[in-house]
Amino acid sequence: xxxxxxxxxxxxxxxxxxxxxxxxxxxxxxxxxxxxxxxxxxxxxxxxxxxxxxxxxxxxxxxxxxxxxxxxxxxxxxxxxxxxxxxxxxxxxxxxxxxxxxxxxxxxxxxxxxxxxxxxxxxxxxxxxxxxxxxxxxxxxxxxxxxxxxxxxxxxxxxxxxxxxxxxxxxxxxxxxxxxxxxxxxxxxxxxxxxxxxxxxxxxxxxxxxxxxx
Amino acid sequence: xxxxxxxxxxxxxxxxxxxxxxxxxxxxxxxxxxxxxxxxxxxxxxxxxxxxxxxxxxxxxxxxxxxxxxxxxxxxxxxxxxxxxxxxxxxxxxxxxxxxxxxxxxxxxxxxxxxxxxxxxxxxxxxxxxxxxxxxxxxxxxxxxxxxxxxxxxxxxxxxxxxxxxxxxxxxxxxxxxxxxxxxxxxxxxxxxxxxxxxxxxxxxxxxxxxxxxxxxxxxxxxxxxxxxxxxxxxxxxxxxx
Amino acid sequence: xxxxxxxxxxxxxxxxxxxxxxxxxxxxxxxxxxxxxxxxxxxxxxxxxxxxxxxxxxxxxxxxxxxxxxxxxxxxxxxxxxxxxxxxxxxxxxxxxxxxxxxxxxxxxxxxxxxxxxxxxxxxxxxxxxxxxxxxxxxxxxxxxxxxxxxxxxxxxxxxxxxxxxxxxxxxxxxxxxxxxxxxxxxxxxxxxxxxxxxxxxxxxxxxxxxxxxxxxxxxxxxxxxxxxxxxxxxxxxxxxxxxxxxxxxxxxxxxxxxxxxxxxxxxxxxxxxxxxxxxxxxxxxxxxxxxxxxxxxxxxxxxxxxxxxxxxxxxxxxxxxxxxxxxxxxxxxxxxxxxxxxxxxxxxxxxxxxxxxxxxxxxxxxxxxxxxxxxxxxxxxxxxxxxxxxxxxxxxxxxxxxxxxxxxxxxxxxxxxxxxxxxxxxxxxxxxxxxxxxxxxxxxxxxxxxxxxxxxxxxxxxxxxxxxxxxxxxx
Numbered sequence: 001x002x003x004x005x006x007x008x009x010x011x012x013x014x015x016x017x018x019x020x021x022x023x024x025x026x027x028x029x030x031x032x033x034x035x036x037x038x039x040x041x042x043x044x045x046x047x048x049x050x051x052x053x054x055x056x057x058x059x060x061x062x063x064x065x066x067x068x069x070x071x072x073x074x075x076x077x078x079x080x081x082x083x084x085x086x087x088x089x090x091x092x093x094x095x096x097x098x099x100x101x102x103x104x105x106x107x108x109x110x111x112x113x114x115x116x117x118x119x120x121x122x123x124x125x126x127x128x129x130x131x132x133x134x135x136x137x138x139x140x141x142x143x144x145x146x147x148x149x150x151x152x153x154x155x156x157x158x159x160x161x162x163x164x165x166x167x168x169x170x171x172x173x174x175x176x177x178x179x180x181x182x183x184x185x186x187x188x189x190x191x192x193x194x195x196x197x198x199x200x201x202x203x204x205x206x207x208x209x210x211x212x213x214x
Numbered sequence: 215x216x217x218x219x220x221x222x223x224x225x226x227x228x229x230x231x232x233x234x235x236x237x238x239x240x241x242x243x244x245x246x247x248x249x250x251x252x253x254x255x256x257x258x259x260x261x262x263x264x265x266x267x268x269x270x271x272x273x274x275x276x277x278x279x280x281x282x283x284x285x286x287x288x289x290x291x292x293x294x295x296x297x298x299x300x301x302x303x304x305x306x307x308x309x310x311x312x313x314x315x316x317x318x319x320x321x322x323x324x325x326x327x328x329x330x331x332x333x334x335x336x337x338x339x340x341x342x343x344x345x346x347x348x349x350x351x352x353x354x355x356x357x358x359x360x361x362x363x364x365x366x367x368x369x370x371x372x373x374x375x376x377x378x379x380x381x382x383x384x385x386x387x388x389x390x391x392x393x394x395x396x397x398x399x400x401x402x403x404x405x406x407x408x409x410x411x412x413x414x415x416x417x418x419x420x421x422x423x424x425x426x427x428x429x430x431x432x433x434x435x436x437x438x439x440x441x442x443x444x445x446x447x448x449x450x451x452x453x454x455x456x
Numbered sequence: 457x458x459x460x461x462x463x464x465x466x467x468x469x470x471x472x473x474x475x476x477x478x479x480x481x482x483x484x485x486x487x488x489x490x491x492x493x494x495x496x497x498x499x500x501x502x503x504x505x506x507x508x509x510x511x512x513x514x515x516x517x518x519x520x521x522x523x524x525x526x527x528x529x530x531x532x533x534x535x536x537x538x539x540x541x542x543x544x545x546x547x548x549x550x551x552x553x554x555x556x557x558x559x560x561x562x563x564x565x566x567x568x569x570x571x572x573x574x575x576x577x578x579x580x581x582x583x584x585x586x587x588x589x590x591x592x593x594x595x596x597x598x599x600x601x602x603x604x605x606x607x608x609x610x611x612x613x614x615x616x617x618x619x620x621x622x623x624x625x626x627x628x629x630x631x632x633x634x635x636x637x638x639x640x641x642x643x644x645x646x647x648x649x650x651x652x653x654x655x656x657x658x659x660x661x662x663x664x665x666x667x668x669x670x671x672x673x674x675x676x677x678x679x680x681x682x683x684x685x686x687x688x689x690x691x692x693x694x695x696x697x698x699x700x701x702x703x704x705x706x707x708x709x710x711x712x713x714x715x716x717x718x719x720x721x722x723x724x725x726x727x728x729x730x731x732x733x734x735x736x737x738x739x740x741x742x743x744x745x746x747x748x749x750x751x752x753x754x755x756x757x758x759x760x761x762x763x764x765x766x767x768x769x770x771x772x773x774x775x776x777x778x779x780x781x782x783x784x785x786x787x788x789x790x791x792x793x794x795x796x797x798x799x800x801x802x803x804x805x806x807x808x809x810x811x812x813x814x815x816x817x818x819x820x821x822x823x824x825x826x827x828x829x830x831x832x833x834x835x836x837x838x839x840x841x842x843x844x845x846x847x848x849x850x851x852x853x854x855x856x857x858x859x860x861x862x863x864x865x866x867x868x869x870x871x872x873x874x875x876x877x878x879x880x881x882x883x884x885x886x887x888x889x890x891x892x893x894x895x896x897x898x899x900x901x902x903x904x905x906x907x908x909x910x911x912x913x914x915x916x917x918x919x920x921x922x923x924x925x926x927x928x929x930x931x932x
Contacts (some may be wrong), residue, residue, distance in 0.1 A: 004529075004541040007750050011522040014757035018542070023520045030512040032505050032708055050721075085865065110737045113653055113686055133721040144738035146685050150678065170607060176668060176703055179734055182546040183726040188678040191612050191718075192594035194479075194617050194634040195486055201593060202644060202651070203725060204680020221924075228918050229881055235920040239927075251924045256877040264820065265854070266842030267864045274871035314591070323643045357577075359822035392819025397906040400816065402471050404910040405783040406819070428577060433681075435911030 030078050035132060037166035043131045044211065045163055050134025054186030055199045056207035063212050067098050073121075074102050077154050077206065082121035083107045086143040089125050090158065093212065099123075100166040109145045120203070122152035128171045136209065137171055139181040145164070146180065155187075155204040217336070218287030224296045224323065225257040226427035231292070234427070237454035238292055238328065241341055242387040244280065245332075246259050254281040260299040263307075272307055276314065279304075282325075282366025283317040288335065289325040292450055295393075297327040302325045305336035327357060329425060329449055339373045345455040348375030352410065352433065353386045354426035367425055369451050374452060382422075383413045385446040389424075393431040398442045405430075414444060425449045459545075459576070459806065464788035465813035469782055472485055476614045476785040483613045490719020491773065500717075504907065509708040511831040514767040515699055518757065524666040524699045525748065527802055531669025535731025536745040545575035546912060552577060552658075553584055555745050559689060561655040565647075567673070567680040568592035569660030570747055570770065571693045573792040577658070588658070589650050591679035600627045606786040608772040608794065609717055612666040614785065634831070641790075647679065648845050657683030657741065661694045662671055662770070663709060664746075665704035669730055671746070674713060676724040690741035695749050697766040705840050711768060712829035716771035752805040753849065761840055765800045774824035774834065780817055789814065793805040796824040796834050808855050815841035880919035888916050 012019055029114075048058035056061075059060050061069045071188065073079065079184055082104045096106050107119050110114030124144065128137040136157055140146045149155050165171045175181050199205060223357045227235055239249050245374050258278050262271035277395055278300070282289055282302060301322050308314040332338050351371060357363050371379050389398065390406025397403075410433060422437070424430050434446035478815030495503050518523055540555075542548035554563070564581060566572065566588055578588045578599075589927050597612040598605055600623050612620070617634045624632035624642055632642055659680060663672040663824045671692055673680045700709065714720040733740035757763050770832040775781045775795030786794035791802040791811070799818055803811040815838045826836045840849075846861060848854035854861065870876050891897050896912040899905065907913055 002541075003543050004549060006543055007541050007748070007754060008522045008525065010526070010750070010754035011696075011757060014754050015519060016522065017520075017522065023523050024516075026513050026705075028514050028703070030509050030516065030708070030746045032502075032509050032711075045612065061600070102530065110739075113739070117648060117652060130722075135722050140738050142735040145737060145739040146681075147739045150681050150685060167707070168710060169704060172703040172707055175728060179730045179736075180680065180740065181728040183722060183728075184724070185720075185722040185726075186724050188724050190593050190640065190677050191486075192592075192597065192612055193620055193636040193639055195483055195610065195613065196617075198636050200644075201640055201677035201679070202591070202647060202682050207472070227886065227919060229916050232917050232920040233571045236923060239924065249833065249924075251921065254868075256871040256874055259871070262864060263870055264839065264842070265864065266815075266844075266846035267861075267868065268838075268843045269847055271862050271869035273868040277872050277874070283517070294560070309601050349639050355821040359826055364931065386823075388819045388821035388823070390779070390819060392821070395816065395819045396910070398905060399466055399469065399780075400906045401466070402780055402783055403819075404819075405910065409779075409783075427511040431914055432911070434914060435896075440913045 006138060012110050013191055019028045035167040037131075038111070040161055040164070043164050046131035047129055047134055047164065048209070050131065051186065051207070051209050055189075056186050058209040059211075060213045063214050066093065066212065067101070070098055071102055073156065073208065074104060077120065078168060079104050079109055079120045079154065081105045081119045082123060083109050083111070083116055083148055083152065084121045084123040085109060085145075085148055087125055089121065089160070093158065095123060106188045109148050113147055113151065116147045116151045119152040119155060121154045121159070122148040122150070124149050125154045126157050126163050126175055126209070129159055129163045130164050131164060131170060132166060134185055137175065137181055138184060139175070139178045146182070149184065150203060151183070153204060154206045154208065156208045158209065161210055161211070216246065218250060218271050219290045219331070220250045220252050220282060220285040220287060222282070222289050222291035223251070223255060224293045224298065226431065227292050227344070227347055230431055231427050234292055234448040234450050237448070237451045238456050241450060245336060245338060245341060246365055247336070250285065250287070252281045252285055258296050258300055260296060260376065261304060261393055263299065268307065275304060275307055279314050281315050281319060282321050287324070287342050288331065289321065290328055290331045291325070292328050292350060292425070292427065292448060294327050294354050294361055294363065295428060297325055297396060298360030299326050299355040314352060325361065327361055327425070329366045329370055330361060331361055333369060339369045341373070341453050343374040343453045343455055344376055345374050345452050347421055348380055348419045349421045349423050350379045350380050350382040350414060350417040351385065352389060352422060352429060354423040354424050354429045357425050360421060362392070370449065370453060371423065377452070380417050380419050384409070388434050389429050391428045393428060397434065407432055407436045411440065411442070415442060420444060422446045423449050423452055460790045461809055463811050463813050465788055465790070468788035468790060472788060474783055476606055476787070477783050480785040481782050483607050483610050484782055487609070487776050489713060489717055494715045494719050494721055503722075506708055506712055507829055507831050510712045510769070510829055511767065512829050513700065513705045514706055514769070517699060518697065518763055519767055521696065521757065524701060527666040528669060528699050530665055531666065532731065532746055535669050535732045537669065537746055540745065540747045542749050542751070548575045548693060548747055548749050548751070549577060549580040551747050552693065553580065555691060556581070556586060556656060559655070561689065563650070563654045564656045564658055564779060565650050565654040565683050565687065566587045566885055567657070567659040567675065567683040568595050569601055569658070570792050571660045571695050575652050575693070575749065575751065577693065584910070589647070589906045591647050591650070593640065593677060593685060595649065596643060597623065601622075604787055605724050609771070616716075642652045651682040654687045656689040656691060657687040659684055659692050659803060660691065661692050661698060663706060663714065664694055664699045665703055665706070670703070671726045672706060673729065674710075674723045675727075678725060680837060681725055681727055684727060685740050688741055689743045689745070689822070690732070691745045691747065693747045693749055694751055694791050695751070697753050713769050713771050716773040716829040731753070756804045758851070759820070761833070762804065762837060764832050765804060765837055768797055768801070769830055771829055773827045773829065777827045779821065779823070780819065781803055789867040791815070800834065800837050803841050808852050812845045812855050815845060820929050829863045871888070881916070884916040885918060
């Protein structure tokens with residue numbers, strides 16, 4: 001008997017289970033009530049409050065002030081190199097052009113990880129968000145490489161109100177079809193040294209979340 | 215219609231807290247309760263069970279069952295841990311199919327811890343006690359988590375005339391008795407006891423009150439060791455004071 | 457090998473340096489405080505509903521474990537992953553080594569994983585010429601220092617920033633100041649190089665989702681993401697008890713875990729990994745291997761009460777609230793798992809021959825059970841394991857000495873005889889006379905001297921029955 005068969009057999013013996021007998025469904029006590037959301041703007045505000053509480057920066061940016069906001073960010077965070085997701089939403093914002101205009105060098109999101117590691121800024125969208133916990137959910141694909149939100153020092157995420165979901169349960173339903181997703185709640189952190197909370201360990205040191213308003 | 219209580223003395227209560235047992239009779243009689251003392255009782259078996267001797271624990275348990283199954287009325291003990299043991303572990307030691315099972319079910323249904331009995335059976339919180347002192351309260355683990363009695367002892371204390379109840383920091387943290395634990399790991403028991411004693415001293419109380427003889431032995435010994443004037447008292451003895 | 461042959465809890469306690477429990481207590485106080493704050497935000501009713509649901513989900517999964525593991529394997533394979541099954545630690549190590557050797561691996565980076573510590577993976581890899589770097593900051597620090605973890609979540613909490621600065625200076629060849637922010641920055645730079653150069657990333661998983669074949673990894677630093685994204689090969693070693701039925705189960709478990717562990721509503725990063733990358737442009741490992749680890753877990757399944765040991769989601773709250781743990785720290789428990797979960801799990805994984813001391817390392821106060829997010833009946837389990845130690849059960853023979861078991865029997869028999877008990881109480885009251893002073897006994901013969909070495913015993917004084925009888929006669 002190979003290990004797989006041995007382990008499964010040991011389990012069945014331990015549980016006194018007949019493998020032919022059907023599995024009972026999860027009991028009703030295994031479910032909890034979903035959270036009821038407030039109105040759309042209250043939800044967005046809740047998300048922003050949570051992100052701020054965690055040391056991120058969340059703001060509404062008027063569409064015609066996008067370049068100015070980017071300029072401020074580039075100056076504050078000394079952005080010299082940036083990389084972006086290759087999505088229609090970010091393309092519609094004309095991000096690569098705006099950044100280049102500000103003197104920022106654009107690196108392909110498909111570049112070698114070492115090149116991405118030398119980027120100061122990674123720009124992504126947000127697939128879904130959870131206001132209650134301040135969580136952003138980012139899935140990946142050829143156009144949305146994983147490292148863009150991981151390697152650069154600063155992570156800038158553009159969020160649309162349609163990404164908001166009331167409860168973790170609904171996000172999990174959405175994520176079911178995806179092969180990879182990361183739930184991001186604030187910038188990276190640790191309290192390993194004398195319990196002193198330090199922001200910015202291996203993941204991004206700074207998290208910016210912008211919602212473009214017309 | 216008079217209420218009868220069969221006194222469940224507990225081995226620690228009997229050997230170290232005779233005065234508390236006498237006070238228990240006084241308070242119950244003051245409340246119009248008739249007290250009986252089944253003489254054949256020894257020990258409920260908890261120390262054996264907690265040490266892992268589940269088989270051996272059945273021996274004293276059978277004695278308990280034999281003696282108390284012959285009684286009528288309530289069975290009341292001045293100890294949360296003993297009642298918790300009978301209530302939650304006797305049915306496990308004597309499950310359906312064993313000769314003792316029916317008697318165990320009967321006994322379990324009418325066995326109570328003292329403050330539980332006063333508040334939930336007699337529906338009494340004011341026993342006419344007078345104890346004009348500053349008192350702080352330690353929540354014994356089995357009383358608190360085993361029997362779910364968080365408010366009842368304090369309700370009784372608050373109804374005592376002249377008594378000032380002051381808060382105890384880390385009130386619900388274990389005092390370090392733990393039965394055999396105290397002699398298996400004395401260093402850890404000591405650290406826990408000293409933490410409890412420090413909190414008691416810091417509370418500013420004159421008396422520390424608890425409902426379990428085990429906790430009281432431990433805490434009283436700890437206070438004695440540092441020469442503290444604070445006295446450890448069973449809740450029942452406070453209620454007996456007039 | 458690294459497995460302890462005999463854990464002497466008392467000796468370990470006696471040799472603990474006092475600064476360790478002090479720092480441990482700072483950590484536990486902090487985490488309990490932040491936990492309470494987020495539980496209060498949810499409200500007690502919602503929290504209790506979550507605990508109940510968490511218990512139901514985990515128990516259900518264990519009750520159909522073979523079914524869910526089979527499904528998990530199907531799904532992981534369908535997503536392009538490779539699944540291995542390891543009966544014990546040796547087999548798990550062999551599997552990992554074989555996978556690595558076949559791919560010419562020389563450098564490994566590792567995210568925090570108790571399962572890999574349980575099987576002694578690091579040592580085995582290093583013996584075979586593969587360098588393994590712990591990347592979780594706390595684990596990185598204790599790896600450099602060559603010491604074990606003092607707490608499950610913050611393993612290096614017993615070290616001061618000065619200790620760590622000194623460590624970094626000596627071992628990393630940098631000038632490290634005693635400042636947490638700068639020490640983090642040093643670790644970040646050093647480890648970044650390693651993440652980019654590593655041939656393999658090793659991780660555990662907090663949960664494995666049967667329905668979708670997904671590994672769920674809960675972290676805060678980003679090292680978990682680095683280890684499972686950058687190297688071309690990802691190997692996950694996960695205990696078979698970590699499987700959950702479906703993604704929706706995580707709706708409950710992810711609400712319980714971060715809150716219980718550190719008082720966070722959600723950890724900074726929760727990764728959902730289903731198979732290796734689909735396209736090179738996406739980034740991520742080309743190959744994903746999942747090693748399912750038994751190592752004694754199937755044995756634990758056989759008893760319905762003890763089975764509940766495996767409900768554990770490794771949040772660490774039982775440690776935080778345990779008064780024993782708070783006074784001794786993690787090292788005293790002698791194995792990877794400490795505190796109440798250690799007392800339960802280590803005993804059952806190592807056997808009572810090695811770990812008999814652990815089920816007794818508890819005053820049975822029950823605080824752990826009150827806080828456990830999945831409602832494990834911890835004191836009940838410890839009591840059952842105590843029975844295994846002294847009386848033996850279907851799983852193992854007793855290890856308590858025969859003399860002890862005999863005296864317990866004799867004592868128990870004596871209590872069947874009320875007349876003997878009555879005489880006994882009077883004899884004790886008499887025999888104590890030379891030892892008694894002002895109502896106290898300050899010295900007792902062994903083994904009871906273990907009581908009096910800590911505090912005096914009140915004098916024996918059983919006079920209630922005589923009082924009651926006299927009173928009854930008087931009133932007649």
